[in-house]
Amino acid sequence: MCASCGCGSPEEQHGDERNITWSQIKAAAEAGGQTPDEVVRNMARMAQQQGS
Incomplete structure (x- = not known):
């Protein structure tokens, strides 16, 4: 999936x-x-450390 949004399309950048x-x-x-x-x-782990 797009790792950013979870849309299910592994290579989709949604124009960004x-x-x-x-x-x-x-x-x-x-x-x-x-x-x-x-x-x-x-x-x-990094996101947790950064206080996401």
């Missing part, structure tokens, strides 16, 4: 490149030697 797509998460995982699941968990 600030929305995060699945391919961006996968690319970040590859860059960091992690799995996409690890990246998502790290993002959730």
Whole structure:
């Protein structure tokens, strides 16, 4: 899904490149030697630390 809104379309940015797509998460995982699941968990942990 669009990681930003949860619409169910993995590559949809809804006309705004600030929305995060699945391919961006996968690319970040590859860059960091992690799995996409690890990246998502790290993002959730960071959001909690930032007081989301």
